[in-house]
Amino acid sequence: MFKRITPFASRYCSTLDRLREAIRRKRPGLFRRGVVLQHDNATPHSANLTQQWLQRYGWEILPHPAHSPNLAPFDFHLFGPLKRHLGGIAFETENDLISELRNWFDNLDVDFFRVGINSLLSCWQKCIDLH
Template sequence: MSKRITPFASRYCSTLDRLKEAIRRKSPGLLRRGVVLQHDNATPHSANLTQQWLQRYGWEILPHPAHSPDLAPSDFRLFGPLKCHLGGMAFETEDDLISELRNWFANLDVDFFRVGINSLLSRWQKCINLHGDYVEK
């Protein structure tokens, strides 16, 4: 019995297509060396369509224990500062919001991302030491 393709998986694969193109433009050597992607266990990420996409391009997935938001860089490093930045703002249109988000991302220091990714090492080690249990921040 085959799983039906969800619109969320299809949209996620479109996002991966855009990511692949951005990597190709900005750092083509990375695609040749291989991409290691971390995403959580959300349905669009684990869907057959997504798994086929990842296999076709040879992208490796860094395993992600269930219920471990502290191991997802977006949860522990990105959303808090983004929430602070957007706090109290109101947007008249979706385009206004998108513009603000683009500006915010464009103005982040490259170390913002480096620190977030590098801190994964210690978080993963804690998770391993706790045999997969939740790792506090």
């Protein structure tokens, strides 16, 4: 099946380029061992352009069953706290929102992400145990 190159896929590949460079600079050991991403089945993730990018750099994708939001770590770990943080705030401009998001992410403790990733592991194990 032929998939069109969407602007979303192109933008996503640009994001992957920036991620690749950041990992190369900040975590060279991780970069050499290989990168593993978890994608859902969103169009930018499954587009041919993205698949070619991933193949070119040898990045591995964890399989993600369709309609399995319980396996998406950010769905259950990131968005709840972010929604609570932003709740009730009215932003004058998009830049105000972006600034607040950057501030929130910059002030998150490393353990916040560690807990989210470890929670994902237990969810995956439950799915494996239940076949």
